[in-house]
Each structure stands twice: as structure tokens, then as C-alpha cells.
Amino acid sequence: MPVAPAHAFSRAAYDAVIVGGGHNGLVAAAYLARAGRTVLVLERLGNTGGAAVSTRPFAGVDARLSRYSYLVSLLPEKIVRDLGLRFAVRKRTVSSYTPTVRGGRPTGLLVGGDGDRTRESFAALTGSDREYEAWQSFYAATHHVATRVFPTLTGPLPTRAELKARVGDEDSWRMLFEEPIGVAIEERFTHDLVRGVVLTDALIGTFADAHDPSLVQNRCFLYHVIGGGTGDWDVPVGGMGALTDALADAARGAGAEIVTGHEAIRIDTDGEAAEVVFRTPDGEGTVAARKVLVNASPQALATLLGDELPAPPEGAQLKVNMLLRRLPRLRDHAVDPRQAFAGTFHIAEGYGELATAYARAAAGRLPDAPPSEIYCHSLTDPSILAPELAAQGYQTLTLFGLHTPARLFTTDPDSARDTLLKSTLAELDAHLEDPIADCLALDEAGLPCIEAKSPLDLEHDLRLPGGHIFHRDLSFPYADEGTGRWGVETAHPNVLLCGAGAVRGGGVSGIPGHNAAMAALGR
Numbered sequence: 317m318p319v320a321p322a323h324a325f326s327r328a329a330y331d332a333v334i335v336g337g338g339h340n341g342l343v344a345a346a347y348l349a350r351a352g353r354t355v356l357v358l359e360r361l362g363n364t365g366g367a368a369v370s371t372r373p374f375a376g377v378d379a380r381l382s383r384y385s386y387l388v389s390l391l392p393e394k395i396v397r398d399l400g401l402r403f404a405v406r407k408r409t410v411s412s413y414t415p416t417v418r419g420g421r422p423t424g425l426l427v428g429g430d431g432d433r434t435r436e437s438f439a440a441l442t443g444s445d446r447e448y449e450a451w452q453s454f455y456a457a458t459h460h461v462a463t464r465v466f467p468t469l470t471g472p473l474p475t476r477a478e479l480k481a482r483v484g485d486e487d488s489w490r491m492l493f494e495e496p497i498g499v500a501i502e503e504r505f506t507h508d509l510v511r512g513v514v515l516t517d518a519l520i521g522t523f524a525d526a527h528d529p530s531l532v533q534n535r536c537f538l539y540h541v542i543g544g545g546t547g548d549w550d551v552p553v554g555g556m557g558a559l560t561d562a563l564a565d566a567a568r569g570a571g572a573e574i575v576t577g578h579e580a581i582r583i584d585t586d587g588e589a590a591e592v593v594f595r596t597p598d599g600e601g602t603v604a605a606r607k608v609l610v611n612a613s614p615q616a617l618a619t620l621l622g623d624e625l626p627a628p629p630e631g632a633q634l635k636v637n638m639l640l641r642r643l644p645r646l647r648d649h650a651v652d653p654r655q656a657f658a659g660t661f662h663i664a665e666g667y668g669e670l671a672t673a674y675a676r677a678a679a680g681r682l683p684d685a686p687p688s689e690i691y692c693h694s695l696t697d698p699s700i701l702a703p704e705l706a707a708q709g710y711q712t713l714t715l716f717g718l719h720t721p722a723r724l725f726t727t728d729p730d731s732a733r734d735t736l737l738k739s740t741l742a743e744l745d746a747h748l749e750d751p752i753a754d755c756l757a758l759d760e761a762g763l764p765c766i767e768a769k770s771p772l773d774l775e776h777d778l779r780l781p782g783g784h785i786f787h788r789d790l791s792f793p794y795a796d797e798g799t800g801r802w803g804v805e806t807a808h809p810n811v812l813l814c815g816a817g818a819v820r821g822g823g824v825s826g827i828p829g830h831n832a833a834m835a836a837l838g839r
Contacts (some may be wrong), residue, residue: 534598610812635774724736
């Protein structure tokens with residue numbers, strides 16, 4: 317939310333200065349201020365929220381879209397309760413719909429909403445109950461892991477052995493923590509489309525093959541299935557900005573000071589006391605702190621400290637926001653578009669299609685059939701639309717494309733983005749009776765209400781290194797050598813990392829902010 321820039325702070329020194337007013341920085345500020353510490357948040361932009369914001373991207377159209385981050389899974393209820401946040405989420409009525417063509421006939425896989433209907437959808441697609449039963453068994457195993465791992469995310473880091481003992485089940489541990497997730501998917505499922513739907517959770521924000529030996533895909537998969545102990549991905553009521561507005565209110569209400577238009581450019585520290593140098597439109601200034609918490613990427617942290625830069629990460633996603641006059645009709649007449657788009661609508665995400673897209677992108681070429689997934693926020697939460705738009709049947713669509721690494725955009729960023737958007741929408745149109753272009757609303761200038769962001773655009777807009785939405789590849793949620801007690805520590809005792817690049821980071825969770833605050837408080 318907009319915050320008026322300050323010309324002077326209330327004091328020259330603070331117990332804690334937080335660099336960056338994204339959601340994790342605001343969580344840390346609220347916890348520290350509630351513990352009686354003096355807190356200052358320095359935000360470079362003219363508003364807080366970072367990637368978790370709601371904006372009206374289309375001129376003259378009153379629709380507040382979650383422009384970057386768009387769903388909530390990893391935010392613990394503990395943080396909402398501890399901070400007294402006035403914020404709510406809603407469950408989606410459908411988990412996913414995946415269209416396909418079988419024997420020349422449009423059909424698809426509908427998951428969620430009703431157990432019997434899900435079973436029937438699996439049987440109609442695959443010819444038996446086998447895949448449905450395998451699905452039930454597989455996700456029972458991930459649910460078992462979720463209920464045991466998720467509660468540990470807001471405590472001191474367990475060791476690998478401690479977390480393994482907590483999980484208890486050897487097969488589930490091996491499936492998620494030791495073998496490439498592709499092994500489990502291929503052992504448990506036989507249908508290509510079902511395999512692909514399962515694999516997508518391992519690829520959102522991560523560029524990897526199902527059998528990548530680094531297990532980066534497993535780490536991504538784990539964080540996508542453990543949220544809240546259920547793996548549910550929920551819709552933020554009022555858009556993602558409602559969460560960060562509530563966090564800013566909680567931080568200020570507890571006594572934290574938040575100033576925008578203040579860009580931190582250097583941190584000087586001797587390990588016990590620190591000074592943050594910042595820049596505003598009026599010049600440079602300094603503020604002293606006992607502790608500094610950095611709600612930015614590890615690259616930004618190293619730059620601020622003058623330390624050696626870590627290896628640069630690379631994002632690999634396309635983000636598209638759309639406003640529609642109406643939902644398109646599907647070629648699969650058995651499914652209502654309001655059901656299909658209420659959950660995750662998978663496009664070109666069969667197992668073989670995902671492997672082909674990855675191989676092509678790894679070879680330096682944009683995928684011919686770009687995989688993507690779509691959902692309609694306004695079906696679950698129409699409050700993001702002005703009442704007159706909602707009454708006329710307007711809807712939002714958010715599209716998240718996979719396997720499009722930043723390297724593919726470096727030569728001609730605009731042309732590459734336009735080409736990718738065109739081919740991505742063509743893959744969607746293949747399953748629609750109405751081309752998506754015919755459904756787009758128009759802004760006040762008569763232009764279609766659609767915007768696309770490549771990894772390079774995200775790097776430019778939000779300073780996400782390489783456009784990586786997690787700031788760097790995710791880590792398993794246990795202690796490795798040098799990770800520290802909370803997974804937020806740095807080589808400098810009074811400087812902590814509270815952004816998505818911390819251990820147990822990534823996503824809209826607030827967990828790095830919580831954990832950095834606990835580390836700063838010595839808990």
C-alpha cells in the first residue's frame with residue numbers, strides 16, 4: 317500500500333532496520349515491533365508489498381489484479397493469528413482441469429469438487445479406476461509428509477536425520493527427498509496426462525527435468541504440496557495486496573516505522589553494530605541499527621555488504637494477466653467453463669509435452685508448445701472487480717508459463733516475449749470454441765486488457781535476480797553445513813536474510829520474515 321515518504325526518521329538508531337518492504341520484511345517488522353523493539357523499514361519503491369501486490373494494470377478499468385504472486389499456500393495460520401491480520405483466503409471449488417483430445421474428441425481430466433465426479437473423470441480418460449486409485453495413494457503419502465514437515469517451518473531448523481525421523485515413512489522420504497520425483501511418478505502412474513499434472517508442481521518457478529539429479533524439482537514439489545499441512549492453494553480475498561496491506565497495518569500498529577522511496581545502497585557492520593546507507597530523490601543518508609534484516613535476494617545482500625556474489629540464479633516463467641468480458645466456451649462441452657477455470661487449467665502439460673518443452677528450452681529455443689497453467693481469481697473472489705464489471709460477467713485470468721528460462725530473452729527481449737505469448741495463447745485456443753482474443757476486455761484506449769512478463773521483466777520490475785521468483789533455487793527444509801539455527805543467518809552476526817532466498821523461503825509464506833525475527837530476538 318502507498319506510504320508517504322519520510323523526510324526524517326523518529327530516531328538516529330534503531331534496534332532493527334529492515335531493508336525491503338515486501339511481505340517477509342513486513343512480517344519481520346511486525347514481530348519485532350510487537351516484541352518491543354524499535355524498527356525501521358526502508359522500501360525502495362513507492363509502495364510496500366514487493367511481488368505480493370494488487371494493481372489496476374489496465375488503464376481506466378477498475379479491476380485489481382494480483383499482478384505477480386497470486387495464490388497462497390505456505391502462509392502459516394500461526395503468522396495470521398500471532399499478528400492479528402485482517403486477512404482471509406478462500407478455497408477453490410475445483411483443484412484442476414486438464415483438457416486433451418482423445419480419439420479426435422475433446423475431453424479432459426477434472427479433479428476436485430466432488431470425489432465421485434473426480435473418479436468418473438479419471439475413468440473416462442484412462443479407461444479404468446487404476447490411475448484414480450494411484451492418485452489417491454500418492455497424495456495420501458504427500459499429505460502424510462505435509463502434516464509432519466509443515467509445522468517445522470516456523471521453528472529452528474531440524475537436522476536431516478531429525479526431519480527424516482519426523483516423517484517416519486521410508487517410502488515417502490525416499491520419493492520426495494532422495495530420488496528424482498520422476499521415478500515416483502513413472503512408477504505410480506501410467507497415463508501421460510496424469511503424470512504431467514502431477515509433475516507440474518515440481519516445475520512452477522523451477523527450470524528442471526523430472527529426473528534432474530540435483531533434485532531441485534523435488535524441492536519445488538515439496539513446497540507445493542506441504543502448504544498448511546494440506547497442500548491447498550488458496551485465493552487471497554481482495555487480491556494479494558490485501559495481505560501486504562494487512563501486514564503493513566500490523567507492523568505500523570505495533571510501532572514500526574515504514575518509509576518508501578528509500579533505497580538501501582550499503583550496509584557497514586562490525587558484527588555488533590551496523591549502519592545502513594540509503595538513497596532518496598533528495599540525496600543520501602544513513603541510519604544506525606543493532607541488527608539489519610534484508611528482505612531481498614542473496615545477490616542484493618552480497619552487494620549491500622560488499623561480499624562475493626553467489627552464482628546467479630535464472631528464472632524460467634512467463635506471467636500473463638488478462639481481463640475478460642466473459643469466459644470462453646470449451647470444446648469439451650461436458651465441463652462448464654466456470655468449473656474448468658475455477659481451479660488450475662493445465663495447457664500442454666502432459667508428461668511428454670513437458671519433457672519436450674524442457675529439452676527445447678535447454679537447447680536455447682523457445683518451446684513450440686509452451687506449457688502453462690491458468691486460473692480465474694474472480695470466480696472465487698469477485699471483490700477484485702468493480703460491481704458493475706462483475707454484474708456484466710467480466711472475469712480475470714492469470715496464466716503462468718513454464719520452461720521459459722531467462723537466457724531465451726536476452727538477445728531480443730520484446731520479440732521473444734511476443735513470440736512466446738502468441739504461441740502460449742495458441743495452445744490455449746486449441747481447447748476453446750472462442751479464441752481468447754475475442755473474450756478480452758478493452759481498456760480506455762480500446763486496447764486489449766492483457767499484459768505479459770518474462771523473467772527479464774520481473775528482474776527489471778522487482779529486482780528478482782534472473783527473474784527467479786524464489787530468488788534462488790529452493791532448499792530442503794533441514795539444516796546443512798553453514799545454514800545456521802534458523803536458516804536466515806549470514807557471515808555477519810547482526811545481519812540476517814529475511815527474503816525468499818532464505819532456507820525455507822520461496823512463495824508467499826512470511827516464513828523467512830518470521831524466522832529472521834525469531835533469530836533477531838534470540839529465540
